[in-house]
Amino acid sequence: MDQIGSLLDGFGSALSPMNLLWALVGVTIGTAVGVLPGIGPALTVAMLLPITFRLEASSALIMFAGIYYGGMYGGSTTSILLNTPGETSSMMSALEGNRMARAGRGAAALATAAIGSFVAGTIGTVGLTFLAPVVADFAITRFGPEEYVALMAVAFVTVSALLGPSLLKGVASLLIGLTVGLVGIDGQTGQARLAFGVPALLDGVEVVILVVALFALGETFGHLLAGTGTSTVEPIRGRFALTGEDLRRSWPAWLRGTALGFPIGSLPAGGADVPTFLSYSLERRLSKHPEQFGKGAIEGLAGPEAANNAAAAGVLVPLLTIGLPTSATAAVILTAFQSYGLQPGPQLFSGSGELVWALIASLYIGNVMLLVLNLPLVGLWARMLTIPAYGIYAGVLVFATLGTFAAGGTVTDLLVLYGLGLIGLLMRLADVPVVPAVVAMILGPLLEQQLRRALAISQGDAAVLWSGWITKVLWAVVLLALLLPPLLSYLRARRATTSPPEPAPAESPAPRPPA
Amino acid sequence: MSDERVSLVHPRRSAVAAPVPMIAQATLDRASEEGLRGHLEHDRGTLLATAALGALMVLGGIVVLVNAASLRDSPGPGLGPAAVPTVVGVLLAAVGLVLAARAGWDLRRATKPEPVPRERVVRLAGMLVLLLAFAFLLPVLGYVVCAAFLFTGAALLLGAPRPALVAAYGWTLAIVVFLVFDKLIGLALPVGPWGF
CATH class of the missing domain: 1.10.287 (Helix Hairpins)
Structure with missing residues (x-):
């Protein structure tokens, strides 16, 4: 088993005292920032990017892994105690989790989330360990430019079709991201595109700037327009432990959530949030206590929470093996790799294998650290939730501008940030999801590059794009992803006319995440 | 309480793609959430x-x-x-x-028109002015002063009480960020005539 040997080497590197320290710093800061309401993992990673400025590549990536998992964990604490998930994927955790907290079972809710995250994260990382090299091998032997083109088409379509209220709005977001990605010097002819003679735009717009603009500035502007309120944190009562009954109901849900989360997350397609929705409805259907759903059913929290974390590990498969980010967080991690001159893709495992395996090993370590750290420290994290909104967003602005300045270093970069922030506000107000824009901005230039390469090899014959069975299958998936959602909603509409309409939610409105 | 029998999300509907309103209400209480009803399709x-x-x-x-x-x-x-x-x-x-x-x-058949209070729009404009001032004054006045004013101004625009306390937080944060990122990590932040 090749992987085991490489992984052990990775552990050897990740377990050095300095790297352990970086992992610890990463999970701690990641959790602390991720806990802050309204701040999801993508923004956490983007804002904390400057911290790794002076570190060498392996330490920086190890710290990043910690921030990634820490941010995921912190987000679920917020969903449970405050009912305000920082991103779509912890929406489902908020549903039952917050009900449990309101019923005075917050401690059990946090415990099942923490242990579920650990179980799912660990199994997911095991999956990553064994799946990633296989996928990389496959990609290296079978993937030419035309396969990449088809694969990116799949990612584009699924990201815009699965997120947000409508396909059209997803596509709108996608196109906005593509346009931002066009800015800069064209690699093949050296001509500037959409730079309008501004020197700072010749290098293009940094992904970090787009992420910070859409998530942090859009959010802050939205708060200004909405007017802020006061926070209501559910106090944690009781021991931070699971009863035997809780555990009996939790563990199958953890495993089912993981089984849904990892495979779907590791598909080279968008929608890492989908398994959390699937897991919730599955648990509801399988539960022996369906009447408790909506009132704090522990399996309704344990399943989605596990699915969420397993998907987070899964997302790293296409990212590391084909260089295909399918979530906003993955897009930011990709830029972190690029800032060290590393290009995620099939060559990464052969070219920088040591580094990748150290990163994967640190994912295992980070998971253990998070469990150990969070079981005793959960009270501290809960206290962070009492920081008022104005403090959080004023601080976010300070770090957002800092991150932008670190990425670009000019006043122009800040002005670009503000402009994109205003577009982000408009997108928020218009109910347009922002994640497709981030993914498209990263994938757009890659798609163009591969498309040009494919057509140059074929002497301009476009038929090469659907030659070979892999491309045919991928284009079929694209068609399916485009046609299936409208078909499903048509069927749903027909079913709705034959059954009575469901009553509107009464007491507490469903959680509403930013994107 | 009819609430007891009501689920928040219909499982069948949520299985494919949940409609996700985009405004996050990180720390909104229920009263403010009611005020935000606006952000649903067709309003x-x-x-x-x-x-x-x-x-x-x-x-x-x-x-x-x-x-x-x-x-x-x-x-x-x-x-x-x-x-x-x-x-x-x-x-x-x-x-x-x-x-x-x-x-x-x-x-033409939209539901209730719900104007955003003028005061909030003014606050948003104020935030933009503040951000622009930050961008242009940064090379002149240095990071610490600008970041301290950015924090204080933004917090006050977002409705923070007690300006003196907020200013104290702002200066502390700016100084800590400068020390950590400029001195410790080595990210060269702009300095004013006074060296920070």
Whole structure:
């Protein structure tokens, strides 16, 4: 088993005292920032990017892994105690989790989330360990430019079709991201595109700037327009432990959530949030206590929470093996790799294998650290939730501008940030999801590059794009992803006319995440 | 309490893609959440924003197309530098047009008009002025002073009570960030005439 040997080497590197320290710093800061309401993992990673400025590549990536998992964990604490998930994927955790907290079972809710995250994260990382090299091998032997083109088409379509209220709005977001990605010097002819003679735009717009603009500035502007309120944190009562009954109901849900989360997350397609929705409805259907759903059913929290974390590990498969980010967080991690001159893709495992395996090993370590750290420290994290909104967003602005300045270093970069922030506000107000824009901005230039390469090899014959069975299958998936959602909603509409309409939610409105 | 029997999300509906309203209400209490009812499909604010976004996309599409037309083509077979921008520009304008047109159509039967209080718009404008001042004064006054004012100003615009305390927080945060990022990590932050 090749992987085991490489992984052990990775552990050897990740377990050095300095790297352990970086992992610890990463999970701690990641959790602390991720806990802050309204701040999801993508923004956490983007804002904390400057911290790794002076570190060498392996330490920086190890710290990043910690921030990634820490941010995921912190987000679920917020969903449970405050009912305000920082991103779509912890929406489902908020549903039952917050009900449990309101019923005075917050401690059990946090415990099942923490242990579920650990179980799912660990199994997911095991999956990553064994799946990633296989996928990389496959990609290296079978993937030419035309396969990449088809694969990116799949990612584009699924990201815009699965997120947000409508396909059209997803596509709108996608196109906005593509346009931002066009800015800069064209690699093949050296001509500037959409730079309008501004020197700072010749290098293009940094992904970090787009992420910070859409998530942090859009959010802050939205708060200004909405007017802020006061926070209501559910106090944690009781021991931070699971009863035997809780555990009996939790563990199958953890495993089912993981089984849904990892495979779907590791598909080279968008929608890492989908398994959390699937897991919730599955648990509801399988539960022996369906009447408790909506009132704090522990399996309704344990399943989605596990699915969420397993998907987070899964997302790293296409990212590391084909260089295909399918979530906003993955897009930011990709830029972190690029800032060290590393290009995620099939060559990464052969070219920088040591580094990748150290990163994967640190994912295992980070998971253990998070469990150990969070079981005793959960009270501290809960206290962070009492920081008022104005403090959080004023601080976010300070770090957002800092991150932008670190990425670009000019006043122009800040002005670009503000402009994109205003577009982000408009997108928020218009109910347009922002994640497709981030993914498209990263994938757009890659798609163009591969498309040009494919057509140059074929002497301009476009038929090469659907030659070979892999491309045919991928284009079929694209068609399916485009046609299936409208078909499903048509069927749903027909079913709705034959059954009575469901009553509107009464007491507490469903959680509403930013994107 | 009818609430006891009511589920928040219909499982069948949530299984494919949950409709996700985009405004996060990180720390909103229930009263403010009620005030935010606006952000659902088919309400006036969302439709107006959609129409505005659509119009902006049409404008952006035209800019992209004009820019693409000015690019010289590359020799040889394959795609030139203008091919992808042309496709993006056309789609941008087309999707923008459809969004704007649909929103405009729906506006005629939109639900309750809910104007945003003028005071909040003024606050948003104030925030933009503050951010612009930060960008232009940063090279002149240095990071610490600018970040301290950015924090204090933003917090006050977001409704913070007790300005003196907020200012103290702002200065502390700015100094800590400067020490950690400039001195410890080595990110060269701009300094003012006073050396920080």
